[in-house]
Amino acid sequence: MQEHVVIIGNGIAGITAARHIRRISEKKITVISSENKYFFSRTALMYFYMGHMKWEHLEPYEDWFWEKNRIDLKLAYVEKIDPEAKTLFLAGNEKLPYDQLIIATGSIPRKLGWEGQDLQGVQGLVSKQDLELLEKNTKNCRHATIVGGGLIGVELAEMLHTRNIPVTMLIREDSFWRNVLPQKDSEFVARHISSHGIGLRNMTELESISGKNKVTSVTTKKGDQIETDLVGLTVGVQPNIAFLKGSGIETDVGILVDPYLKTNIESIYSIGDCAQQREPKPGRRPIEAVWYTARMMGETVAQTICGNPFKYNPGNWFNSAKFFEIEYQTYGNVSATPPENEQQLHWEHRDGKKAVTLAFEKGSGRFLGINSFGIRMKHEVFDRWLTEQRPIEHVLKHLEEANFDPEFFKRHHKEILHSFKDDLMNPSKPKPQI
Numbered sequence: 001m002q003e004h005v006v007i008i009g010n011g012i013a014g015i016t017a018a019r020h021i022r023r024i025s026e027k028k029i030t031v032i033s034s035e036n037k038y039f040f041s042r043t044a045l046m047y048f049y050m051g052h053m054k055w056e057h058l059e060p061y062e063d064w065f066w067e068k069n070r071i072d073l074k075l076a077y078v079e080k081i082d083p084e085a086k087t088l089f090l091a092g093n094e095k096l097p098y099d100q101l102i103i104a105t106g107s108i109p110r111k112l113g114w115e116g117q118d119l120q121g122v123q124g125l126v127s128k129q130d131l132e133l134l135e136k137n138t139k140n141c142r143h144a145t146i147v148g149g150g151l152i153g154v155e156l157a158e159m160l161h162t163r164n165i166p167v168t169m170l171i172r173e174d175s176f177w178r179n180v181l182p183q184k185d186s187e188f189v190a191r192h193i194s195s196h197g198i199g200l201r202n203m204t205e206l207e208s209i210s211g212k213n214k215v216t217s218v219t220t221k222k223g224d225q226i227e228t229d230l231v232g233l234t235v236g237v238q239p240n241i242a243f244l245k246g247s248g249i250e251t252d253v254g255i256l257v258d259p260y261l262k263t264n265i266e267s268i269y270s271i272g273d274c275a276q277q278r279e280p281k282p283g284r285r286p287i288e289a290v291w292y293t294a295r296m297m298g299e300t301v302a303q304t305i306c307g308n309p310f311k312y313n314p315g316n317w318f319n320s321a322k323f324f325e326i327e328y329q330t331y332g333n334v335s336a337t338p339p340e341n342e343q344q345l346h347w348e349h350r351d352g353k354k355a356v357t358l359a360f361e362k363g364s365g366r367f368l369g370i371n372s373f374g375i376r377m378k379h380e381v382f383d384r385w386l387t388e389q390r391p392i393e394h395v396l397k398h399l400e401e402a403n404f405d406p407e408f409f410k411r412h413h414k415e416i417l418h419s420f421k422d423d424l425m426n427p428s429k430p431k432p433q434i
Helices: 012-024 042-049 064-068 128-137 151-161 183-194 291-305 379-387 392-397 406-423
Strands: 002-006 028-033 070-075 078-083 087-090 094-097 100-103 107-109 146-147 168-171 199-201 207-209 217-218 225-227 230-233 237-239 255-257 268-270 276-277 320-324 328-330 343-349 353-363 367-372
Touching: 002 012, 012 028, 012 070, 012 291, 042 128, 042 151, 064 070, 064 353, 100 291, 146 151, 151 230, 151 320, 183 199, 183 320, 183 328, 183 343, 183 353, 183 367, 255 268, 268 291, 320 379, 328 379, 343 406, 353 392, 367 379, 367 392
Parallel strands: 002 028, 002 100, 028 070, 100 268, 146 168, 146 230, 168 199, 255 276
Antiparallel strands: 078 087, 087 094, 107 237, 207 217, 217 225, 320 328, 328 367, 343 353, 353 367
């Protein structure tokens, strides 16, 4: 009898797993989602809202692709899992048996128990349904308040900015995304966001949300009241795993998995944003809600499901994002608050749209990582330097090799190197922008 693999969730993790299982096996595959029947690019939702893309542009595969590849898509909501019977219970009293199960249910917006957080006009921004709700909530919107200074928050700010909606962002730290970015990088990004008319309120936390049925204002912990028609909750996400209660599947913040992405129950795996590594790799977090790690997990679990046990190995950390027009790339580890053994070199261009921060280990000089803003870098070059544990001198000498834009480095390479060398010689000396 043909083995049946069921995947809950059709994001990048679940769909990558389905595609790779099909590539190397003849197993029956069913993918379940309650969000949308067809896989779409979640990272492009903002561009659909801003009118830069049509919905069909967000779906990378034609509808016929799934039938041709014998991947059954099912629009349904899983209410409960019975591991002993190897059965899923779906809304509407429907049951679905499985032989192997992959849970890839992703994330949902975090809510921290604020008064008024369930009022109309208060929402997160993760799913297609969130986007549809945003379209409804921003009709006749005169002001929006965004709670949280992270990537989802700045995406939402840019989206609202294109509709000419005034935005105030409440940021708990002393500068934007300060829990991730070093001080100079954070201030650089904050200046750029502010230049678009976005109001940043640092060291400010939300106390409560007010309104009868619909939000009308928020109050900060400082006692300030802000009249607003929309509140975007962007203080992070959390694994979407509430439906697993009572299933026997071990969870912490996320679904606990071993290096093979297996749960504590035979034949059940978890991948993507909802998976939590029991023993994360050094320098990596137990849960990483990032597109590329979700894709890698999908590729990895497919091998194990098909009889080729394969450990998940994410390699060197990297990520990318966008702050309005400024593209951001990070490779390796650049600490937000550098420990005693880490030194950082920072350079900014006078146009306020380009910056680079390099981190290295004191004493040994080992290259630790780079943050790049407005300068597109080559992933394979930095990945190799990190793996080979190259010294900072090597990175500085060959930095031009990692840049996609040779014209930029032709004009500014010497200035960058001069700034970094000055930093090395005089680490405490204030540096002018160049």
